[in-house]
Amino acid sequence: MTVNATGRQPIKDPSAWIDALAEDSARALVALGELLVGVADRPPKSENAERFTTRCLEVENYSCIIDEDRDLNGVTRVTAALALAELIAEHSDVVEIGPGEYSHAPAWTQTTIGDNVYHHPRHLRAAFPAGTLIDGTRCVVRIDTRDGGVHSPEVVAYVARDRQTDARTVLDQLLKRANELNPYRGRTVRASFNHSLQLSVIELPATLTRDTVIVNEGVWHEIDLGISAVRDRHALLNAHGLGARRGVLLAGPPGTGKSAVSAVIANELVGAFTVIYVEARAGTELLTAVVEEAQRLGGPVLMILEDVDLWCRDRRRGDHGGLSELLQAMDINPDARILVIASTNDASTLDAAAIRTGRFDSIVEVGYPDxxxxxxxxxxxxxxxxxxxxxxxxxxxxxxxxxxxxxxxxxxxxxxxxxxxxxxxxxxxxxxxxxxxxxxxxxxxxxxxx
The missing domain is CATH 1.10.8 (Helicase, Ruva Protein; domain 3)
Incomplete structure (x- = not known):
């Protein structure tokens, strides 16, 4: 090896020479060489959510962005995702998909409702150019349908700071379409509580009819009045301030057919009505949310509260559980097209405020057969x-x-x-x-x- 007068020696194998350096020195030298040559011999860093949103909105930095958000419940986290999936498919030639948050890859999932399987986003960002969702405004929509201790389901619209009204419009339109796509409409579903309102499709025994469930004719008469109010006479009743919403309480000892009566009516009305069976815990915790969801569904709704005395007792007896929730829910919009059929083994255990006219309009005895x-x-x-x-x-x-x-x-x-x-x-x-x-x-x- 020849060493020149200055003590420096030529580098005949650059790669080996770089490998002999300390790791930090080697990395810095490679980066300097790439900078001088103008070519990076390595893959670019993945784009995080903030950079993706900034680039797609064509703004200088993240501080130039403003967002609007909407919380999603157990129902709307599915319907909003379906509506966004529809928009992504409609504008597939121009939409760009990015990470839901940080650098997390976009994710899709599927939800089974009845016999149908729906494919929709789980968490991602979708960038829509100006003129797709709204004229003259670029928009990035983020959805996260995960529900747990860390994540809360929500949908968010990001726009340039001076376009906040457009973000609100985008979300309003998205959720309106979500309601139109609601896959639970016209089905029989069970409302349960799991962090938030959950709906699941259920099947009822088709053998239960008015011919096979034998009760006093007065039971059917009172229920038919309620059906007429909600299905046929709602416009007339509401026009005169009488209210179409009806409540019927079936009272009687165990085994006399109260649940069977409800199932008969559910079988008769499902399709034209959405039928919602409300579990006890859902009634106690979020009956108001169930009623609000019933209103969003549009059209007539049959809501069934079985054994309501288990969770809504007379306040004078203590342990009145869901009484306040029941009272609040039953007072929402008397014009709503909602028929409530509730059952109890003992009407005397219920609070007087719960069974007055306007909440439960009639109490019908389902007694032992003669x-x-x-x-x-x-x-x-x-x-x-x-x-x-x-x-x-x-x-x-x-x-x-x-x-x-x-x-x-x-x-x-x-x-x-x-x-x-x-x-x-x-x-x-x-x-x-x-x-x-x-x-x-x-x-x-x-x-x-x-």
Missing amino acids: RTDAARILTALLAGLPGGPTVDTAAVVRRLPERTSGSDLREIIRRAVLGAGEAAELSTAALMAEVGSGRYRAALPDSAYI
């Missing part, structure tokens, strides 16, 4: 069963004790079917034996166990 109705219930339950037409229902009914409910009659037949075996047919004697045994009524044992 002998005639008991025979009709037996006939309906026996239809189609082997040996069913040969049973003397009148004789069976004469053996029934007082206060025999419809669910008692169902259990008598079930026990007779199970006891008859696969090949045997039902008979009058078999049913009368089940009545005589008394085993169709569950009872606690009297014995004490040590």
